[in-house]
Amino acid sequence: xVRNPKLVTGIVLLIVVSSLACIVTxxxxxxxxxxxxxxxxxxxxxxxCLLVGAIDYKLVSVMFNRRKSFGLSLILxxxxxxxxxxxxxxxxxxxxxxxxxxxxxxxxxxxLPLILWNSILVLIIDVAFYQKKxxxxxxxxxxxxxxxxxxxxxxxxxxxxxxxxxxxxxxLSSLAYKDPVKTNxxxxxxxxxxxxxxxxxxxxxxxxxxxLDFVKSYIYLEQIRFGETLAIxxxxxxxxxxxxxxxxxxxxxxENALKHNMNTLDSPLRITxxxxxxxxxxxxxxxxxxxxxxxxxxxxxxxxxxxxxxxQIDIRKTESEFVVRLPLL
Numbered sequence: 001x002v003r004n005p006k007l008v009t010g011i012v013l014l015i016v017v018s019s020l021a022c023i024v025t026x027x028x029x030x031x032x033x034x035x036x037x038x039x040x041x042x043x044x045x046x047x048x049c050l051l052v053g054a055i056d057y058k059l060v061s062v063m064f065n066r067r068k069s070f071g072l073s074l075i076l077x078x079x080x081x082x083x084x085x086x087x088x089x090x091x092x093x094x095x096x097x098x099x100x101x102x103x104x105x106x107x108x109x110x111x112l113p114l115i116l117w118n119s120i121l122v123l124i125i126d127v128a129f130y131q132k133k134x135x136x137x138x139x140x141x142x143x144x145x146x147x148x149x150x151x152x153x154x155x156x157x158x159x160x161x162x163x164x165x166x167x168x169x170x171x172l173s174s175l176a177y178k179d180p181v182k183t184n185x186x187x188x189x190x191x192x193x194x195x196x197x198x199x200x201x202x203x204x205x206x207x208x209x210x211x212l213d214f215v216k217s218y219i220y221l222e223q224i225r226f227g228e229t230l231a232i233x234x235x236x237x238x239x240x241x242x243x244x245x246x247x248x249x250x251x252x253x254x255e256n257a258l259k260h261n262m263n264t265l266d267s268p269l270r271i272t273x274x275x276x277x278x279x280x281x282x283x284x285x286x287x288x289x290x291x292x293x294x295x296x297x298x299x300x301x302x303x304x305x306x307x308x309x310x311x312q313i314d315i316r317k318t319e320s321e322f323v324v325r326l327p328l329l
Contacts, residue, residue: 012053014124018117052089052114056082056122064129075126082122083115090114144308164255171225186224189217200247204308205329208280209241215250215273222258229263232271239275243328246305250280252298253324257284280326286319299324 063078090111168190175183196214200206212234219232232254254271263269267287274281299315306313306327314325 010128012050014053014121018121049117052086052118053121055085055089056118056125059085060122060125060129064133075123075130078126079119079122083118086118087111087115167225168221171221175224182224186221189220192217193221197248203247205244206247207241208243208245208275208328211245211247211250212237214248215254218251218254222254226258226263226269229265229268230258230271231268232273234273234275236275237273240277240280240328245280245326245328246302249302249305249326250282252302253282253326256298257282257322260289261285262287262289278328280328281323282326283321283323286317286322302326 059082060078063074063081168186172183172186172190175186193214196210196217200210216234223230223232250273254273257269257271261269261284269284269287271282271284274283299313303313309329311327311329313327316323316325
């Protein structure tokens with residue numbers, strides 16, 4: 001299936017016009033021009049020229065589509081490869097004419113015009129694909145910037161949650177009458193949570209160590225609030241501390257678990273943050289809070305943010321647990 005009919009049509013017209021121009025040029029260099037000879041040569045050569053053009057187009061198309069990055073090196077590589085392939089085909093054509101016609105032809109008389117013409121054709125096809133890929137990349141980058149802006153806006157709205165702030169201030173107020181030391185620590189943790197959110201919401205990635213420090217502060221606040229009804233643990237956190245992750249992604253999954261599940265003394269909510277060499281796993285037991293909205297805005301935004309890095313998150317839900325895998329960057 002032709003993906004770009006305009007490009008193909010333009011290349012076909014280029015082949016026809018350039019082959020006719022080459023035939024006229026070489027005929028003029030050889031002697032007086034004869035229209036019937038020129039038309040005969042054109043009719044004889046045009047099928048081969050179209051075949052050569054199709055081969056060039058396919059070679060360049062495959063090379064540009066299989067490479068994520070493109071530039072002068074890719075253009076030169078496709079130029080050399082196409083000329084080697086067409087040179088070999090020209091040699092086979094030379095042997096064919098010698099064998100079946102018995103006429104004496106100079107190999108250079110056949111191969112040099114073919115390589116010269118093919119070089120011009122390949123360069124033009126390369127430039128056309130380069131411009132096409134460049135335009136696609138610019139369009140894609142514009143889409144990614146738009147997606148990133150939407151994610152940042154939604155993430156900032158969700159993360160600076162007025163309910164979370166309201167609940168935290170209530171906890172802070174009650175602690176002030178009971179435990180001044182814990183009150184001071186709670187205030188520092190709350191301050192560090194919001195400082196992290198405000199300082200990272202425009203960043204594409206952060207060190208995993210920074211994210212875990214932030215998550216620990218957030219967990220401290222929530223455990224003060226929920227007490228023994230909430231159990232959260234972090235496993236193997238030193239395995240991948242040199243890697244990066246999407247800002248506030250782990251915190252968002254912990255917050256989702258709290259939002260969508262019940263937690264009581266008889267049935268505490270258990271959340272495990274498990275880290276391996278390539279991923280962070282956030283797991284929680286399912287105790288669904290049916291009165292809560294089942295929207296997936298947070299997870300959908302997280303998927304889009306990971307898509308900007310060419311990665312995807314994995315979600316697994318069973319009757320007893322909910323698991324999300326976040327790939328490390």
